[in-house]
Amino acid sequence: MVRPVGGTVGARSADGSMVTAQLPAGEEIKNSFSIRPGGQAAVVTDHALYGLRIAGDTITTVWRRAYDNGGGIRKPGQLSRGSGTTPTYFGPGKSSYVAIVDNGADPKVNVYNSDDGSTVCSMSAFGTFGGPATENSPVALKNSLILSSTWGSEYPSVTEDGPATPRTAPFTGGLTKVDVSPQGCRRAWETGSRDKVATLPKLSTSNGEIHFLGFANTPVNLGGEQNSGQVYYSAVDFETGQRRAFVPVALTPFDDPIQLTAVIGPDGTLWQGTTATMLKITH
16 A cells, blocks of 8 residues: 655755655545644544644654544545544634544544644534534634534545445434533534535634535425425524525535535625536525
8 A cells, every 4th residue: 555645845845846754554645634834734644633844854743643433434424434524723823723523433523732632622523413424624713613414425426435334324414513622622502403514614704604505304395395306505603503594596416515615705605516517606
């Protein structure tokens, strides 16, 4: 197996060449990475989370924290084995903490000290809803994280890293907010399975709303027709978890969002890619 490699290109090296560092053999990188001020990065493999320091021509592993990878299985609703989350920096100083969700049977949101990798807190990522998997990275603001369940979400088969265990599962989705402090983690709210969140949620700090596209678990009557293939634009209050908007905008399978990421423009317009189209959503 090829060993995973982290590296930088350009100005960091004396001659403008690539500077690399190898991570342990047998581990694979399936997610993106995050950078914090001061030349530090967080990289997650299918076995562990790494804190890397980039200085000139050198990349140093400052700390490594193994996590519960669920025996290396891919769950339904995930693209690959291990954690489905890109590390998220947040907290005091905007990057004092770094968080991932592991791949255990009861997946935990694990929060670490960014400087030394020590555990700040760890708790079940999801409460009474959803299922034990997420492919979406935590959304963060100040000392809080927003987590979305993707258990059972379907992706194009060519993007999936082998068969899932179990092969399929009902997609229930949902959001939860976790507040973090030196005293530990606590769940502030959860939406339950009211909304099947089908995109990576986006938080707008201008109005305090979490935006996403998804499906309704409870059928909604729209002029005599049920919403079996209806895609909804939803907005949820960051502080309370209460729904602020719930509007039909598209139909599946033509406009399946498949957990893609939206972009919110300066004017508040949300642009969302789907399997076949680009949606423009305005208030």
